[in-house]
Amino acid sequence: MSIRVAGLSKSFGAQKALDGVSFSIEKGEVVGFLGPNGAGKSTLMKILTTYYQADAGTAEVGGYDVEKDPGAVQRCLGYLPEHNPLYLDLYVREYLAFCASVYKVPRERIAAVLEQTGLGTEAGKQIGKLSKGYRQRVGLAAALLHDPEVLILDEPTTGLDPNQLIEIRKLIREIGRNKTILLSTHIMKEVEAVCDRVLIINKGKLVADATLEALRKDEKQVIEVEFDYRVEETLLRGLPHVEDIRNTGGFVYELSFSTPRDMRPAVFDFAHDHSLKTLQLSRKTQTLETLFTELTGDRPVAHPKE
Secondary structure, eight states, rough: OOOEEEEEEETTTTTEEEEEEEEEEETEEEEEEEOTTTSSHHHHHHHHHTTTOOOOEEETTTTEEEEOOOHHHHEEEEEEOOOOOOOSSBBHHHHHHHHHHHHHOOOOHHHHHHHHOOOOGTTTSSSGGHHHHHHHHHHHHHHHHHOOEEEEOOOOTTOOHHHHHHHHHHHHHHHHSSSSEEESSHHHHHHHHHEEEEEETTTEEEEEEEEEHHHHHTOOOEEEEEEOOOOOOHHHHTSSTTTEEEEEEEEEEEEESSSSSSHHHHHHHHHHTTTOEEEEEHHHHHHHHHHHHHHHSSBBBBOOOO
């Protein structure tokens, strides 16, 4: 078992950040960790990385208790925080040499992680002159230097452009072949692209734990349509196979259907029969996003077009 959390609780004064959270992650899994701001994600990750101590419950990383044996946990764990702390005046190879000395690992590991993270051609460049995508690669390289069993990545693609997003996701997938990864993100596309499983936390409690495969089996079809006038929900309920109707603002509606058949023609015919114009009409699958919204009452961050 790479990560085991049992009954974990943590409070800051009157605010309960974590409330009896329990889950486990097997070796080799890539798990998405989702939750709205203030849900408890950062607190849990800081406990796993030995930065915070829990008020109650236990947590283990690589078989080591985070409270009883923090040094062993740190040796088997690699961490990339949301705000990647880098020495911008140093050169890439120079920075990794410094990190290697901290971890007390052979300098030969530097060449290995430079190749693994695609930084070979950037090794002689100053970190402050690198793009955001390459800086994230430097952070990943530093986290991988001591060849940890477990990686915790906190919002690793924040602020990246679409091309950089694709590159970092590919890199995370490659790393995940041999390591356990807990990936915190607000971006649904991120989880769908790189993860095997998802954990959702809300108000300090774990509210969902499911594999992406299981979620896809329960996938619902969602049609987004914008009419030129507001439509009464009772009329929309007359559409065949409709399960849920959400007015997302103005004259825009999200319609969930319980059939794999493309329902866009039915929605178009509905508009025609009721003398409405369709200003936009698109089909999408939002299983993970819909689940997140239902469980947390929050909208996840939209991802850039790719």
